Amino acid sequence: MANQNSPVREIEWIGSTVVARIAGDIDLNRSPQFQHSLLELLDRKPRRLIVNLADVKYMDSSGIASLVKLLSRTRKAGLVLRLAALNDQPRKAFEITLLDTAFEIFKTEMEALA
Protein backbone atom coordinates (compact mmCIF):
# COMPACT_ATOMS: atom_id res chain seq x y z
CA MET A 1 0.00 0.00 0.00
CA ALA A 2 1.29 3.46 -0.86
CA ASN A 3 1.71 6.44 1.46
CA GLN A 4 -1.73 7.97 2.23
CA ASN A 5 -0.64 11.45 1.12
CA SER A 6 0.88 10.21 -2.11
CA PRO A 7 -1.04 10.55 -5.38
CA VAL A 8 -0.08 6.89 -5.89
CA ARG A 9 -2.97 5.25 -4.05
CA GLU A 10 -2.07 1.65 -4.75
CA ILE A 11 0.73 -0.41 -6.28
CA GLU A 12 0.19 -3.95 -7.53
CA TRP A 13 2.74 -6.31 -9.04
CA ILE A 14 1.49 -8.76 -11.63
CA GLY A 15 4.50 -10.83 -12.63
CA SER A 16 7.08 -8.38 -13.95
CA THR A 17 4.43 -5.70 -14.53
CA VAL A 18 3.74 -3.05 -11.92
CA VAL A 19 0.41 -1.20 -11.89
CA ALA A 20 0.33 2.19 -10.18
CA ARG A 21 -3.18 3.42 -9.42
CA ILE A 22 -3.29 7.19 -9.02
CA ALA A 23 -5.93 9.23 -7.19
CA GLY A 24 -6.81 12.94 -6.92
CA ASP A 25 -5.87 16.06 -8.84
CA ILE A 26 -2.33 16.20 -10.20
CA ASP A 27 -1.32 19.85 -10.16
CA LEU A 28 1.63 22.04 -9.20
CA ASN A 29 1.05 21.08 -5.57
CA ARG A 30 1.07 17.30 -6.04
CA SER A 31 3.07 16.67 -9.20
CA PRO A 32 6.49 16.61 -7.43
CA GLN A 33 5.39 13.68 -5.27
CA PHE A 34 3.60 12.08 -8.22
CA GLN A 35 6.80 12.19 -10.25
CA HIS A 36 9.00 11.05 -7.38
CA SER A 37 6.77 8.07 -6.58
CA LEU A 38 6.63 6.89 -10.19
CA LEU A 39 10.36 7.31 -10.83
CA GLU A 40 11.05 5.41 -7.62
CA LEU A 41 9.03 2.48 -8.97
CA LEU A 42 11.47 2.18 -11.86
CA ASP A 43 14.24 1.45 -9.36
CA ARG A 44 12.41 -1.80 -8.60
CA LYS A 45 13.08 -2.92 -12.17
CA PRO A 46 9.66 -3.77 -13.60
CA ARG A 47 9.61 -4.79 -17.25
CA ARG A 48 6.35 -2.90 -17.72
CA LEU A 49 4.76 0.01 -15.82
CA ILE A 50 1.04 0.73 -16.12
CA VAL A 51 -0.23 4.03 -14.71
CA ASN A 52 -3.96 3.82 -14.03
CA LEU A 53 -5.43 7.35 -14.04
CA ALA A 54 -9.10 6.39 -13.58
CA ASP A 55 -9.34 8.37 -10.33
CA VAL A 56 -7.57 11.46 -11.65
CA LYS A 57 -10.19 14.02 -12.71
CA TYR A 58 -7.72 16.85 -13.23
CA MET A 59 -4.14 17.04 -14.46
CA ASP A 60 -2.20 20.18 -15.35
CA SER A 61 0.95 20.57 -17.43
CA SER A 62 3.17 19.80 -14.43
CA GLY A 63 1.51 16.38 -14.14
CA ILE A 64 1.91 15.83 -17.87
CA ALA A 65 5.57 16.87 -17.60
CA SER A 66 6.05 14.26 -14.87
CA LEU A 67 4.72 11.57 -17.19
CA VAL A 68 6.92 12.82 -20.04
CA LYS A 69 9.94 12.48 -17.77
CA LEU A 70 8.80 8.99 -16.82
CA LEU A 71 8.40 8.12 -20.52
CA SER A 72 11.91 9.33 -21.24
CA ARG A 73 13.34 7.23 -18.38
CA THR A 74 11.44 4.09 -19.39
CA ARG A 75 12.55 4.43 -23.02
CA LYS A 76 16.17 4.80 -21.99
CA ALA A 77 15.87 1.69 -19.80
CA GLY A 78 14.08 -0.31 -22.50
CA LEU A 79 10.92 -0.64 -20.39
CA VAL A 80 7.28 -0.37 -21.43
CA LEU A 81 5.11 2.46 -20.08
CA ARG A 82 1.35 2.41 -20.58
CA LEU A 83 -1.31 4.86 -19.40
CA ALA A 84 -4.83 3.62 -18.70
CA ALA A 85 -8.33 5.00 -18.10
CA LEU A 86 -7.77 8.71 -18.71
CA ASN A 87 -10.72 10.93 -17.78
CA ASP A 88 -11.97 13.65 -20.12
CA GLN A 89 -9.87 16.55 -18.84
CA PRO A 90 -6.49 14.80 -18.75
CA ARG A 91 -7.21 13.14 -22.11
CA LYS A 92 -8.04 16.53 -23.66
CA ALA A 93 -4.83 18.04 -22.25
CA PHE A 94 -2.83 15.18 -23.80
CA GLU A 95 -4.56 15.78 -27.15
CA ILE A 96 -3.94 19.54 -27.12
CA THR A 97 -0.25 19.01 -26.43
CA LEU A 98 -0.06 16.22 -29.06
CA LEU A 99 1.25 13.85 -26.40
CA ASP A 100 -1.60 11.39 -26.98
CA THR A 101 0.51 10.07 -29.85
CA ALA A 102 3.72 9.82 -27.81
CA PHE A 103 2.25 7.57 -25.11
CA GLU A 104 0.61 4.17 -25.28
CA ILE A 105 -2.85 5.00 -23.93
CA PHE A 106 -5.52 2.36 -23.19
CA LYS A 107 -9.17 2.75 -22.27
CA THR A 108 -8.97 0.41 -19.30
CA GLU A 109 -6.36 -1.15 -17.04
CA MET A 110 -7.40 -4.59 -18.30
CA GLU A 111 -6.62 -3.55 -21.89
CA ALA A 112 -3.28 -2.13 -20.82
CA LEU A 113 -2.44 -5.41 -19.11
CA ALA A 114 -3.25 -7.51 -22.19
Place this chain on the structure above:
Amino acid sequence: MTFGPNMPISLRILSQPAHLPVVRAAVEKTCELLGFDAQTAGGIVLSVDEALANIIKHAYKCTEGKPIEIELAVDDVPGGRRLRIRLRDYGCHVDPSRIRSRDLHDIRPGGLGVHLMKNCMDSVDYQGAEGGGTLLTMTKNLPGSDKRG
Protein backbone atom coordinates in the same frame (compact mmCIF):
# COMPACT_ATOMS: atom_id res chain seq x y z
CA MET B 1 -26.70 35.26 -13.61
CA THR B 2 -26.15 38.92 -12.65
CA PHE B 3 -22.49 39.22 -13.48
CA GLY B 4 -21.19 42.15 -15.48
CA PRO B 5 -18.16 44.38 -15.97
CA ASN B 6 -19.11 46.43 -12.92
CA MET B 7 -19.77 43.36 -10.79
CA PRO B 8 -16.62 41.26 -11.06
CA ILE B 9 -15.77 38.37 -8.80
CA SER B 10 -12.44 39.06 -7.13
CA LEU B 11 -10.20 36.56 -5.43
CA ARG B 12 -6.87 37.12 -3.75
CA ILE B 13 -4.58 34.25 -2.96
CA LEU B 14 -0.97 33.85 -1.96
CA SER B 15 1.62 32.13 -4.10
CA GLN B 16 1.06 28.74 -2.48
CA PRO B 17 0.47 25.73 -4.75
CA ALA B 18 -1.98 24.44 -2.12
CA HIS B 19 -4.29 27.39 -2.92
CA LEU B 20 -4.75 26.39 -6.56
CA PRO B 21 -7.62 23.90 -6.02
CA VAL B 22 -9.66 26.67 -4.38
CA VAL B 23 -9.32 28.91 -7.43
CA ARG B 24 -10.09 26.02 -9.77
CA ALA B 25 -13.32 25.33 -7.89
CA ALA B 26 -14.38 28.99 -8.07
CA VAL B 27 -13.62 29.26 -11.80
CA GLU B 28 -15.39 25.99 -12.53
CA LYS B 29 -18.53 27.13 -10.71
CA THR B 30 -18.45 30.50 -12.48
CA CYS B 31 -18.21 28.78 -15.86
CA GLU B 32 -21.10 26.50 -14.97
CA LEU B 33 -23.28 29.47 -13.97
CA LEU B 34 -22.40 31.25 -17.22
CA GLY B 35 -23.57 28.26 -19.26
CA PHE B 36 -20.26 26.91 -20.59
CA ASP B 37 -20.32 23.20 -21.41
CA ALA B 38 -18.15 20.91 -19.30
CA GLN B 39 -15.33 20.60 -21.84
CA THR B 40 -15.04 24.36 -22.42
CA ALA B 41 -15.23 25.00 -18.68
CA GLY B 42 -12.47 22.44 -18.17
CA GLY B 43 -10.27 24.34 -20.63
CA ILE B 44 -10.90 27.65 -18.88
CA VAL B 45 -10.12 26.12 -15.47
CA LEU B 46 -6.92 24.60 -16.87
CA SER B 47 -5.89 27.96 -18.39
CA VAL B 48 -6.30 29.82 -15.11
CA ASP B 49 -4.46 27.07 -13.24
CA GLU B 50 -1.58 27.10 -15.74
CA ALA B 51 -1.35 30.89 -15.51
CA LEU B 52 -1.24 30.75 -11.71
CA ALA B 53 1.40 28.02 -11.82
CA ASN B 54 3.51 30.19 -14.13
CA ILE B 55 3.18 33.15 -11.76
CA ILE B 56 4.29 31.02 -8.81
CA LYS B 57 7.20 29.43 -10.71
CA HIS B 58 8.45 32.32 -12.83
CA ALA B 59 7.20 35.67 -11.48
CA TYR B 60 7.70 34.71 -7.83
CA LYS B 61 10.36 32.02 -8.39
CA CYS B 62 8.51 29.62 -6.06
CA THR B 63 8.61 32.05 -3.13
CA GLU B 64 5.51 31.45 -1.03
CA GLY B 65 3.29 34.15 0.48
CA LYS B 66 3.30 36.60 -2.46
CA PRO B 67 0.01 38.14 -3.59
CA ILE B 68 -1.92 37.11 -6.68
CA GLU B 69 -5.17 38.85 -7.62
CA ILE B 70 -7.76 37.17 -9.81
CA GLU B 71 -10.78 38.90 -11.32
CA LEU B 72 -13.59 37.29 -13.29
CA ALA B 73 -16.01 39.57 -15.18
CA VAL B 74 -18.36 39.48 -18.11
CA ASP B 75 -18.07 42.12 -20.83
CA ASP B 76 -20.58 43.08 -23.50
CA VAL B 77 -18.80 42.92 -26.85
CA PRO B 78 -19.96 43.09 -30.49
CA GLY B 79 -21.67 39.77 -31.18
CA GLY B 80 -22.45 38.89 -27.58
CA ARG B 81 -20.72 38.64 -24.23
CA ARG B 82 -17.42 37.26 -23.07
CA LEU B 83 -15.81 36.10 -19.86
CA ARG B 84 -12.76 38.19 -19.01
CA ILE B 85 -10.23 36.83 -16.52
CA ARG B 86 -7.42 38.99 -15.16
CA LEU B 87 -4.50 37.75 -13.12
CA ARG B 88 -2.24 40.30 -11.49
CA ASP B 89 1.07 39.57 -9.83
CA TYR B 90 3.75 41.80 -8.32
CA GLY B 91 6.74 39.65 -9.20
CA CYS B 92 9.44 39.73 -11.82
CA HIS B 93 8.02 41.11 -15.04
CA VAL B 94 8.26 38.59 -17.84
CA ASP B 95 8.89 40.00 -21.32
CA PRO B 96 5.71 39.08 -23.29
CA SER B 97 7.78 38.41 -26.41
CA ARG B 98 9.52 35.60 -24.49
CA ILE B 99 6.24 33.95 -23.46
CA ARG B 100 5.41 31.55 -26.23
CA SER B 101 4.54 27.93 -26.83
CA ARG B 102 7.35 25.54 -27.60
CA ASP B 103 7.54 23.09 -30.50
CA LEU B 104 5.23 20.28 -29.45
CA HIS B 105 7.10 17.76 -31.55
CA ASP B 106 10.02 18.14 -29.17
CA ILE B 107 8.86 15.66 -26.53
CA ARG B 108 10.27 16.83 -23.22
CA PRO B 109 8.90 17.98 -19.87
CA GLY B 110 7.85 21.61 -19.42
CA GLY B 111 6.80 24.52 -21.58
CA LEU B 112 3.29 23.25 -22.24
CA GLY B 113 1.28 25.66 -20.09
CA VAL B 114 1.20 28.59 -22.51
CA HIS B 115 0.22 26.29 -25.36
CA LEU B 116 -2.69 24.94 -23.30
CA MET B 117 -3.83 28.47 -22.39
CA LYS B 118 -3.73 29.71 -25.99
CA ASN B 119 -5.56 26.64 -27.19
CA CYS B 120 -8.35 26.82 -24.62
CA MET B 121 -8.96 30.59 -24.54
CA ASP B 122 -10.00 33.06 -27.27
CA SER B 123 -7.30 35.53 -26.27
CA VAL B 124 -4.29 35.59 -23.95
CA ASP B 125 -2.55 38.91 -23.39
CA TYR B 126 0.39 39.73 -21.11
CA GLN B 127 1.11 43.35 -20.15
CA GLY B 128 3.54 44.92 -17.74
CA ALA B 129 1.46 46.23 -14.84
CA GLU B 130 1.61 49.74 -13.44
CA GLY B 131 3.71 49.60 -10.31
CA GLY B 132 5.53 46.43 -11.33
CA GLY B 133 4.59 42.85 -12.02
CA THR B 134 2.42 41.51 -14.81
CA LEU B 135 -1.24 41.72 -15.74
CA LEU B 136 -2.50 38.76 -17.72
CA THR B 137 -5.88 39.06 -19.41
CA MET B 138 -7.60 36.04 -20.94
CA THR B 139 -11.02 36.02 -22.58
CA LYS B 140 -13.53 33.43 -23.68
CA ASN B 141 -16.75 34.21 -25.55
CA LEU B 142 -19.86 33.04 -23.78
CA PRO B 143 -21.98 30.32 -25.38
CA GLY B 144 -24.08 31.82 -28.15
CA SER B 145 -21.66 34.71 -28.76
CA ASP B 146 -19.71 34.89 -32.00
CA LYS B 147 -15.96 35.47 -32.24
CA ARG B 148 -16.02 39.19 -33.13
CA GLY B 149 -15.43 40.19 -29.51
